[in-house]
Amino acid sequence: xxxxxxxxxxxxxxxxxxxxxxxxxxxxxxxxxxxxxxxxxxxxxxxxxxxxxxxxxxxxxxxxxxxxxxxxxxxxxxxxxxxxxxxxxxxxxxxxxxxxxxxxxxxxxxxxxxxxxxxxxxxxxxxxxxxxxxxxxxxxxxxxxxxxxxxxxxxxxxxxxxxxxxxxxxxxxxxxxxxxxxxxxxxxxxxxxxxxxxxxxxxxxxxxxxxxxxxxxxxxxxxxxxxxxxxxxxxxxxxxxxxxxxxxxxx
Amino acid sequence: xxxxxxxxxxxxxxxxxxxxxxxxxxxxxxxxxxxxxxxxxxxxxxxxxxxxxxxxxxxxxxxxxxxxxxxxxxxxxxxxxxxxxxxxxxxxxxxxxxxxxxxxxxxxxxxxxxxxxxxxxxxxxxxxxxxxxxxxxxxxxxxxxxxxxxxxxxxxxxxxxxxxxxxxxxxxxxxxxxxxxxxxxxxxxxxxxxxxxxxxxxxx
Numbered sequence: 001x002x003x004x005x006x007x008x009x010x011x012x013x014x015x016x017x018x019x020x021x022x023x024x025x026x027x028x029x030x031x032x033x034x035x036x037x038x039x040x041x042x043x044x045x046x047x048x049x050x051x052x053x054x055x056x057x058x059x060x061x062x063x064x065x066x067x068x069x070x071x072x073x074x075x076x077x078x079x080x081x082x083x084x085x086x087x088x089x090x091x092x093x094x095x096x097x098x099x100x101x102x103x104x105x106x107x108x109x110x111x112x113x114x115x116x117x118x119x120x121x122x123x124x125x126x127x128x129x130x131x132x133x134x135x136x137x138x139x140x141x142x143x144x145x146x147x148x149x150x151x152x153x154x155x156x157x158x159x160x161x162x163x164x165x166x167x168x169x170x171x172x173x174x175x176x177x178x179x180x181x182x183x184x185x186x187x188x189x190x191x192x193x194x195x196x197x198x199x200x201x202x203x204x205x206x207x208x209x210x211x212x213x214x215x216x217x218x219x220x221x222x223x224x225x226x227x228x229x230x231x232x233x234x235x236x237x238x239x240x241x242x243x244x245x246x247x248x249x250x251x
Numbered sequence: 252x253x254x255x256x257x258x259x260x261x262x263x264x265x266x267x268x269x270x271x272x273x274x275x276x277x278x279x280x281x282x283x284x285x286x287x288x289x290x291x292x293x294x295x296x297x298x299x300x301x302x303x304x305x306x307x308x309x310x311x312x313x314x315x316x317x318x319x320x321x322x323x324x325x326x327x328x329x330x331x332x333x334x335x336x337x338x339x340x341x342x343x344x345x346x347x348x349x350x351x352x353x354x355x356x357x358x359x360x361x362x363x364x365x366x367x368x369x370x371x372x373x374x375x376x377x378x379x380x381x382x383x384x385x386x387x388x389x390x391x392x393x394x395x396x397x398x399x400x401x402x403x404x405x406x407x408x409x410x411x412x413x414x415x416x417x418x419x420x421x422x423x424x425x426x427x428x429x430x431x432x433x434x435x436x437x438x439x440x441x442x443x444x445x446x447x448x449x450x451x452x453x454x455x
Contacts, residue, residue, distance in 0.1 A: 065320055066320065067320065086321065089317060089320045089321060090317060092320075093313040093314070093316055093317045093320075094313070096313055096316075097309055097310065097313045
């Protein structure tokens, strides 16, 4: 009886769903992704594995739009992501068609999470190997939101969250340094969290900002480089400030 | 009877539609907008069975939006017209949509275009087109005055001539019309031509 529970999603004797746990392992091996919610915007940042010289980087976008006011980034199996993203995009338009309203961020998150859960309780299928970070503005309240789903099908709202490789270090950083921000400060916070685990530079991270007025805007490489330079400069200044008061004490 | 017509100018396309919603002998309302903005640079002017009209055009609109999200770029006008025709053709032998459509659009590479799509899935790319009883008058008017490369002023003047002709010669002529235009700056409402306003009744 034992040992079949590793191959398909059924319970093990001690209450585990091994396939779901293995899917979470796949997520842990995926690229780092971070999301930070500000008062007037939400920022998504994703680690870019160094692009092959001959690859067209535009075709490998990791932060995608689901609708005018909702965007998604993920960590894990990118092929599985394509399927989920496609279903979510269809659902966004289908919702608009049937009730003449855009989806709320919670609705589409619940839909995606529901889909992920279905694949943990169906015959002959394996769970989706990815966790998603979903951001957007609710069409009526205008409130920015950040949600996360995982392969088990659970979802929750966050002020700031990270998933993928080294997500623990990023989450620790965010817990220590999170405060209510807006505009450029939110972008900086997201990039600072990413820089904890990624080698710096516009070539290795992809950042996008969602605002109520302009929807999703992908930051250019040059912009990211400039912000990284700012962050580095602030770090250096902080080091200098730390050392300075110590000097008089020594003499 | 519903009147829809349109024409292509030098770097724009314009469509006009009557705005009456009629059921047998009753006019439900005379400010029904029958020209839908399909996406930033496309207009669908539709006439026919009102339930089918709304259902079908909204379905096309949402699928055009889905294409844009999936592929990162919008459909060309030609592609949208062919998709629309395909949907009408598929439904034709099962559950046909009684909707006639003039699809006007502007593409950066190819400029303005107008497509004539009737309810049995005919598709023609045209410079001027019209549907309904009003077409007897508007097509004749356009055949007389249309030339390629018209300016916006000339085109609107021709549209007004057609509306006047319909109003004076069609027995149950619709009183009000809406005119919409699409050019490089996008699709938008141009003007209304109202001869009957829904007036409020003064209290006794």
